[in-house]
Amino acid sequence: MNAPAQGKETSAGVAAHAADFPILARPVHGRRLVYLDNGATTQKPQSVIDAEATFYAESNANIHRGVHWLSQHSTDLYDRGRERVRGFLNAARVEEIVFTRGTTEAINLVAASWGRQTLKAGDEILLSGMEHHSNIVPWQMVAEQTGALVKVIPVTDNGELDMAAFAELLSERTRFVGVCHVSNALGTINPVADIIRQAHAVGAVVLVDGAQAVAHKAVDVQTLGCDFYVFSGHKLYGPTGIGALYGRKALLDAMPPWQGGGDMIHTVSFERSTYAESPQKFEAGTPNIAGVIALDAAIAYVQEVGLDRIAAHEDALVRYATDALGQIPGLRFIGQARERAGIVSFVMDEIHPHDLGTILDMEGVAIRAGHHCAMPLMNRYGLPGTARASFALYNTREDVDALVAGLHKARRLFGMEQDA
Amino acid sequence: MNSFGDLRELYQEVIFDHNRNPRNFHGMEAATHQADGHNPLCGDQLTVYARVIEGVVEEVSFIGHGCAISKASASLMTEAVKGKPLDEVESLFKDMHAMLTESHPDRDLGKLEVLSGVREFPARVKCATLAWHTLHNAITLARETAKTE
Numbered sequence: 001m002n003a004p005a006q007g008k009e010t011s012a013g014v015a016a017h018a019a020d021f022p023i024l025a026r027p028v029h030g031r032r033l034v035y036l037d038n039g040a041t042t043q044k045p046q047s048v049i050d051a052e053a054t055f056y057a058e059s060n061a062n063i064h065r066g067v068h069w070l071s072q073h074s075t076d077l078y079d080r081g082r083e084r085v086r087g088f089l090n091a092a093r094v095e096e097i098v099f100t101r102g103t104t105e106a107i108n109l110v111a112a113s114w115g116r117q118t119l120k121a122g123d124e125i126l127l128s129g130m131e132h133h134s135n136i137v138p139w140q141m142v143a144e145q146t147g148a149l150v151k152v153i154p155v156t157d158n159g160e161l162d163m164a165a166f167a168e169l170l171s172e173r174t175r176f177v178g179v180c181h182v183s184n185a186l187g188t189i190n191p192v193a194d195i196i197r198q199a200h201a202v203g204a205v206v207l208v209d210g211a212q213a214v215a216h217k218a219v220d221v222q223t224l225g226c227d228f229y230v231f232s233g234h235k236l237y238g239p240t241g242i243g244a245l246y247g248r249k250a251l252l253d254a255m256p257p258w259q260g261g262g263d264m265i266h267t268v269s270f271e272r273s274t275y276a277e278s279p280q281k282f283e284a285g286t287p288n289i290a291g292v293i294a295l296d297a298a299i300a301y302v303q304e305v306g307l308d309r310i311a312a313h314e315d316a317l318v319r320y321a322t323d324a325l326g327q328i329p330g331l332r333f334i335g336q337a338r339e340r341a342g343i344v345s346f347v348m349d350e351i352h353p354h355d356l357g358t359i360l361d362m363e364g365v366a367i368r369a370g371h372h373c374a375m376p377l378m379n380r381y382g383l384p385g386t387a388r389a390s391f392a393l394y395n396t397r398e399d400v401d402a403l404v405a406g407l408h409k410a411r412r413l414f415g416m417e418q419d420a
Numbered sequence: 421m422n423s424f425g426d427l428r429e430l431y432q433e434v435i436f437d438h439n440r441n442p443r444n445f446h447g448m449e450a451a452t453h454q455a456d457g458h459n460p461l462c463g464d465q466l467t468v469y470a471r472v473i474e475g476v477v478e479e480v481s482f483i484g485h486g487c488a489i490s491k492a493s494a495s496l497m498t499e500a501v502k503g504k505p506l507d508e509v510e511s512l513f514k515d516m517h518a519m520l521t522e523s524h525p526d527r528d529l530g531k532l533e534v535l536s537g538v539r540e541f542p543a544r545v546k547c548a549t550l551a552w553h554t555l556h557n558a559i560t561l562a563r564e565t566a567k568t569e
Contacts, residue, residue: 351488354486354547362425369462370463
């Protein structure tokens with residue numbers, strides 16, 4: 001793992017923040033909630049919940065065009081949110097941050113705008129075999145419209161990208177490479193800096209899907225050198241309905257607008273309309289203002305706890321979980337990359353993930369069971385799905401112990417183990 | 421006395437039996453009807469085959485993979501419909517659907533009633549109904565894959 005080893009003290013310090021998350025106090029099926037489905041969405045600290053409610057109670061107004069105080073104040077808060085995201089990703093300019101509904105919408109924006117404009121018949125789009133559907137389907141749609149071809153970077157048995165095959169696939173026909181920073185199904189951290197360097201050498205543009213990364217490791221888009229980077233607020237302890245697209249200024253400036261309407265224009269007449277500069281060019285209509293403000297609070301929260309401390313805490317949990325789960329007979333890990341972040345994916349002999357999920361649910365343990373919106377990856381492993389435990393800053397060793405106890409219970413229910 | 425509580429209502433011994441040893445679990449060369457079924461939520465996939473002679477389901481079988489509930493339900497279904505006339509099969513389909521989603525059935529559904537516990541686990545209803553939807557589609561010669569949306 002990347003982060004330096006930290007003592008138990010730091011880990012306990014991070015997990016103590018569980019007290020900031022009100023939902024963790026509520027029982028499920030009469031049991032303590034053990035929330036291990038953070039890859040699907042994270043829980044929210046009180047400060048984020050308050051930020052959204054406070055906005056509506058004290059500041060709410062539409063932004064940009066108003067002349068009254070509330071409107072100017074809301075605009076300031078919204079702009080501050082954009083600056084917060086810029087700093088979080090270390091983008092060079094605030095104009096390089098576009099707000100969207102989330103990762104999926106951000107990728108669709110790039111595909112519909114940059115993709116439709118740039119790609120021609122015979123151009124090649126390289127996607128990794130472990131991509132989430134949101135970084136596959138938009139490109140299939142664009143490929144169909146433009147005649148471009150989608151090619152797949154293979155995944156090795158232990159869940160890493162086959163970099164030799166990637167190098168082979170790259171050619172002067174490659175126009176685009178799409179890759180996840182962290183795999184939502186396997187937890188694999190991909191060598192994106194290396195991928196970007198190689199892609200740029202053939203003149204291809206790279207979009208990195210950071211949905212599963214930003215809550216688990218520091219991201220610096222300038223150091224990475226990516227052309228586009230996308231993430232969702234709700235996987236970063238922020239609200240649903242908000243996400244961001246980072247795009248290099250030169251690219252965004254050259255891209256045609258995506259959705260038309262108010263705010264993305266300069267002037268409108270029935271003869272001709274002119275468009276605003278980036279990022280406004282890509283933000284038509286009234287945005288999710290409250291979402292941006294709550295996202296601002298979420299990033300501030302994460303920065304206060306310390307992303308490095310969170311990463312170290314989660315790495316320790318993944319190690320602990322891997323040890324403990326590894327002792328359960330008939331359990332097989334899916335994806336054992338050397339570099340992983342916060343996710344453990346597995347299957348059990350004779351017990352389908354869906355049955356595991358139901359039994360664990362009755363114990364108050366929430367995991368995800370299924371294909372994780374990565375059907376091509378599941379097909380590659382010949383699996384209908386896996387059981388996935390995904391960690392966040394508030395998870396503890398006790399949570400892992402509850403997961404293990406639940407899995408033993410499942411084995412007993414299925415007659416594979418005697419009662420203790 | 422077991423500590424499994426509500427789970428025993430769902431995972432009864434008959435379910436485990438039919439999951440471990442599914443009945444009529446094979447393909448069928450001479451099928452007159454067949455259909456594929458897929459539950460995209462969790463990856464259950466089935467193909468149901470039937471040989472219908474003069475309006476009677478002489479033979480029925482299934483292949484596929486999925487969770488214990490989907491497999492056991494498919495297995496129990498094949499036992500229940502074998503030898504039955506088509507209108508009886510349709511009637512069973514409606515009764516099963518009702519039992520799994522609404523309420524205890526009016527008539528005695530025999531072994532099929534072991535699945536009545538599924539009602540308390542809404543996330544699993546589609547696992548139990550998949551085989552029935554697929555058989556229904558096979559019989560009505562529907563072209564597309566049965567989905568439990």
